[in-house]
Amino acid sequence: xxxxxxxxxxxxxxxxxxxxxxxxxxxxRMEKRLGVVLFERSRRGALPTVAARAIxxxxxxxxxxxxxxxxxxxxxxAGRAGTLKIGLVSSALFEVLPDALKKIKQLAPDLxxxxxxxxxxxxxxxxxxxxxxxxxxxxxxAISGRMxxxxxxxxxxxxxxxxxxxKSSGGRITLQEMAECGLVLYxxxxxxxxxxxxxxxxxxxxxxxxxxxxxNRTMTVLACVAGDLGIGMLPSWIRSMGFPGVGxxxxxxGDNLPSFELLAVAAPQYKAMLDYF
Numbered sequence: 145x146x147x148x149x150x151x152x153x154x155x156x157x158x159x160x161x162x163x164x165x166x167x168x169x170x171x172x173r174m175e176k177r178l179g180v181v182l183f184e185r186s187r188r189g190a191l192p193t194v195a196a197r198a199i200x201x202x203x204x205x206x207x208x209x210x211x212x213x214x215x216x217x218x219x220x221x222a223g224r225a226g227t228l229k230i231g232l233v234s235s236a237l238f239e240v241l242p243d244a245l246k247k248i249k250q251l252a253p254d255l256x257x258x259x260x261x262x263x264x265x266x267x268x269x270x271x272x273x274x275x276x277x278x279x280x281x282x283x284x285x286a287i288s289g290r291m292x293x294x295x296x297x298x299x300x301x302x303x304x305x306x307x308x309x310x311k312s313s314g315g316r317i318t319l320q321e322m323a324e325c326g327l328v329l330y331x332x333x334x335x336x337x338x339x340x341x342x343x344x345x346x347x348x349x350x351x352x353x354x355x356x357x358x359x360n361r362t363m364t365v366l367a368c369v370a371g372d373l374g375i376g377m378l379p380s381w382i383r384s385m386g387f388p389g390v391g392x393x394x395x396x397x398g399d400n401l402p403s404f405e406l407l408a409v410a411a412p413q414y415k416a417m418l419d420y421f
Contacts, residue, residue: 145200145203145204145207146159146160147167147171147183147190147192148192148196148200151189151190151191152189152190153167153168153171153183153185153189153190155189171183178195180193180195180196181193181195182195182196183196226255226256227255227256227257227258228248228255228256228257228258228277228278228414228417228420229258229260229275229276229277229278230257230258230259230260230276230277230278230279230280231260231261231262231266231267231270231271231275231276231278231279231280231281232259232260232261232262232279232280232281233261233262233263233264233267233280233281233282233406234261234361234362234363235282235299235362235379235381235404235406236280236296236406237261238381238384238385239297239381239384240280240296240297240406240421241280244420244421245257247420248420251420252420260275260276263334263360264281264282264285264334264335265334267279267281267409268281268285268286268287271287271291271409271410271411272287274411277410277411277414277417278408278409278410278414278417278418278421279407279408279409279410280296280406280407280408280421281406281407281408281409282335282404282405282406282407283295283337283405283406283407284337285407285409287409290411290412291409291410291411291412292409292410292411292412292415292418293407293408293409294407294408294409294418294421295405295406295407296406296407296408296421297381297405297406298403298404298405298406299379299380299381299403299404299405299406300379300380300398300401300403300404301338301342301377301378301379301380301395301398301401301402301403301404302377302378302379302380302382302383302392302393302394302395303317303322303375303376303377303392303393303394303395304328304365304366304369304375304376304377304378304382304390304391304392305317305369305375305376305390305391305392305393306369306370306372306389306390306391307370307389307390307391309375309391309393310390310391310392310393311391313393315391315392315393315394316393316394316396317375317393317394317395317396318395318396318397319345319346319349319351319395319396319397319398319401320349320351320397322346322375322377322395323346323349323351323352323353323354324351325374325375326354326355326356326373326374326375327342327353327354327355327356327374327375327376327377328355328356328357328358328359328365328368328369328373328374328375328376329342329355329358329359329365329376329377330358330359330360330365331358331360334360337402338402338404341401341402342377342401342402344400345398345400345401348400349397355374356373356374357373357374362378362382363387365378366378366382366387366390367387369389369390370387370388370389370390371389377395377401378404379404380404408421
């Protein structure tokens with residue numbers, strides 16, 4: 145294409161920044177492979193033959209597709225194209241995911257997204273197997289292999305209580321009062337760090353750590369609280385969603401309670417994707 149554009153091998157070689165003999169040899173090899181003569185060489189330059197003119201459009205189209213493929217490859221490597229598979233816990237649906245979607249739409253409009261809502265254990269396995277590229281997941285986690293992490297949010301725990309109690313308490317409650325009522329918590333296998341942190345904080349006050357009901361999903365915790373099975377301890381983002389029969393209270397002496405941390409986790413090849421969160 146350069147020889148056709150410039151009309152001479154010497155000018156084409158200069159444009160391509162290669163030595164003229166090397167370009168002449170490349171053209172000769174191409175002619176040998178194709179079994180045709182592509183250029184009529186003379187003192188005036190190199191003129192395309194009928195055979196060369198017949199394939200010009202095909203070659204031009206091929207170069208265009210190659211350039212397009214290169215752009216796509218570079219965009220995918222930079223996390224601006226292709227498909228991003230995101231695993232997420234329910235707490236990521238509030239603020240974190242909507243903010244990320246706005247950013248992705250602005251910076252990478254060609255990036256296709258797939259979402260899979262799943263718990264911590266399922267996400268850690270999905271990350272190891274490459275089923276998801278980025279996991280929005282609660283800490284602490286243990287995943288074999290090198291993973292990159294980014295802290296997205298740290299939430300204090302608040303009390304989810306039956307509506308009648310929220311009204312009568314003025315929106316505040318103590319750990320002693322919560323311990324006396326009994327708790328609705330995620331199972332310790334699900335969030336051991338949080339489970340044992342709550343237990344230790346309550347026992348330090350000389351109170352019994354009493355679990356009325358375990359529930360492995362946030363909505364189930366809220367349903368149990370609404371059904372008067374006990375008091376839940378949930379991250380503060382929960383205030384942004386209403387649930388019939390449930391109110392929320394600040395825990396007055398809850399400074400020693402663990403925080404609820406949300407992470408974005410990705411394998412090394414998807415590290416660039418963390419910039420969207």
